[in-house]
Amino acid sequence: MTKKWWHDKVAYQIYPKSFCDSNGDGIGDIPGIISKLDYLQDLGVDIIWLSPCYPSPLADEGYDISDYYDIDPRFGAMADMEKLLEEAKKRNMYILMDLVVNHCSDEHEWFKKACQDPDGKYGNFFYLRDKKEGELPTNWRSYFGGPVWEDLPGTDKQYLHVFHKKQPDLNWENPKLREEVYKNINWWLDKGLGGFRIDAIINIKKALPFRSYEPDRKDGLCNIQTMLKEAKGIGEFLGEMRDRTFKNYDAFSVGEVFNEKPEEIPDFIGENGYFSSMFDFNETIFGTSEKGWYDAKPITPDDYKRCCFESQAKIGDIGFLSNIIENHDEPRGVSRYIPEGECCPQSKKLLAALNFMLRGLPFIYQGQEIGMENVPFSSIDEVDDISTLDEYQVALDAGLSPADALKVVAKFSRDNARTPMQWSDEANAGFTTGKPWLKVNPNYTAINAKSQLSDPDSVRSFYKKLIALRKNPEYKETVVYGALEPYLEDTHNLMAYYRKGDKTLLVIGNYQMEAQAVELPSEYKKVLLNNDADLALEGLTLKLKGYQVIILEM
Structure with a gap:
């Protein structure tokens, strides 16, 4: 494998709206991000991915972009973005932006021009079909519920949107559209951007010609994935984009890739892959149901282990995965992957170590490093996220009571990750001096960055140690490039694996409250990390306390 500048890096995702508010308007902004660069540098972060901060009507919290060449005034000005790039460079840090090019906003000038002249140049930037009374062009269901077709204002046509109706899909079959996308990507890279996280990219290739499929719910519609499974030829678009940009x-580019076929992995992230890396979503999609969130199956520690090992085996040394515990589209990882009632600093550190030491690039989502948890909702009126509101209705339609429907969607709501970052125990968790756009998790007085910075036993201090281990010249080669081999794979509620390179490391985690004894394969040389003060060893029998995780050099 050709070694790349980004292989040994640690990435951190910022959701700008909720990270740090510098001007008291209740919304996080770019000057707020600049003010926290030293905090991130101290943690050991090298790459910062910003969720969208382009101008947007925020129908889907910024993933509906109305201008690809500017910064939304809510977040600051282009001069602030240029200063962020400059300040990051001083600290040897790289900034990634979100590349959202499956769709734009219906308030983008391209779409406005398409409405004015649907048969002209910009009409062909979108998927338009003639409107037929009482009949849709296809029966695909959008990701946010309801049909993917909407009337094109002022015309006798309909347009396709696989997400929100304010997010019309861009027609990648049109070379003129692709040229505009590449031009924009290069414009940002010329400004000094380190790269992009590429949003929802699998959706850019539709199965042609369009047709309907067997409905899978009473609404007469079918899951959009049914169509995507039949789509062929996405590689032509992605290869062209890579070569032109x-x-x-x-x-550095990291793809949000779902449903890739095993034989396509080298094409996506191999030596000359479309992307530098792609996210591992094996754990996040576990237990999902076509019926909706209300029918989802909870993930157990053994399921989590199996998902991680499956992904690692599938990728092998083809390329680099980007490993996540959570992101802006998911609930808080500690509330999802740690059994209910067992969230504590010890279990949060275990989850951190088990994920962080996997082969691939570790991505930390804001607040993950301090162990932020899901937020308690007392009413559906507190929910902002459109997908949560849709799933709440789906649960009600399935016969759940309002209380049960709320309980179900609260577990998976994207709002859990979008509540303001908990900086301190001051008002509004130190996020803003104004009224926060989304409520602050009431546990901020107990869980916040300020209290953890000076505590050597805090979750944040543990993350800092994990990052230091990844960068330690003595172990870097093994942690970054070493093979991963499961150990005692079938032991219940135990997740253990080797990292084998020029050294051999063994990561062992007791994924339960009860103590557990484990046989070591041989004597160890050194304890590199331990989330407990003790190490109980009799001969080769290691007695692990509840949620104890240890990294050993063998």
């Missing part, structure tokens, strides 16, 4: 700048 990222490759010329040695930029």
Whole structure:
């Protein structure tokens, strides 16, 4: 494998609206991010991915972009973005932006021009079909519920949107549209951007010609994935994009890729892959149901272990996964992957170590490093997220009571990750001096960055140690490039694996409250990390306390 500048890095995702508010308007902004760069540098972060901060009507919290060449005034000005790039560079940090090019906003000038002249140049930037009374062009269901077709204002046509109706899909079959996308990517890379996280990219290729499929719910519609499974030829688009943009700048790119076929993995992230890396979503999609969130199956520690090992085996040494515990589209990882009632600093550190030491690039989502948890909802009126509101209705339609429906969607709501970052125990968790746009998790007085910075036993201090281990010249080669081999894979509620390179490391985690004894394969040389003060060893029998995790050099 050719070694790349980003292989040994640690990435951190910022959701700008909820990270740090510098001007008291209740919304996080770019000057707020700049003010926290030293905090991130101290943690050991190298790459910062910003969720969208382009101008947007926020129908889907910024993933509906109305201008790809500007910064939304809510978040600051272009001069602030340029200053962020400059300040990051001083600290040897790289900034990634979100590349959202499956769709734009219905308030983008392209779409406005398409409405004015649907048969002209910009009409062909979208998927338009003639409107037929009482009949849709296809029966696909959008990701946010309801049909994917909406009337094109002022015309006798309909347009396709696989997400929100304010997010019309861009027609990638049109080379003129692709040229506009590449031009924009290069414009940002010329500004000094380190690269991009690429949003929902699998959706850019539709199965042609369009047709309907067997309905899978009473609404007469079918899951959009049914169509995507039949789509062929996405590689032509992605290869062209790589060659015209990222490759010329040695930029880092990470794809939000779902449903890739095993034989396509080398194409996506191999030596000359479309992307530098792609996210591992094996754990996040576990237990999902076509019926909706109300029918989802909870993930157990053994399921989590199996998901991680499956992904690692599938990728092998083809390329690099980007490993996540959570992101802006998911609930808080500690509330999802740690059994209910067992969230505590010890279990949060275990989850951190088990995920962080996997082969691949570790991504931390804001607040993950201090162990932020899901937020308690007392009413559906407190919910902002459109997908949560849709799933709440789906649960009600399935016969759940309002209380049960709320309980179900609260577990998975994207709002859990979007509540303001908990900086301190001051008002509004130190996020803003104004009224926060989304409620602050009431546990901020107990869980906040300020109290953890000076505590050597805090969750944040543990993350800092994990990052230091990844960067330690003595172990870096093994942690970054070493093979991963499961150990005692079938032992219940135990997740253990080797990292084998020029050294051999063993990561062992007791994924339960009860103590557990484990046989070591041989004597160890050194304890590299332990989330407990003790190490109980009799001969080769290691007695692990509840949620104890240990990293050993063998």
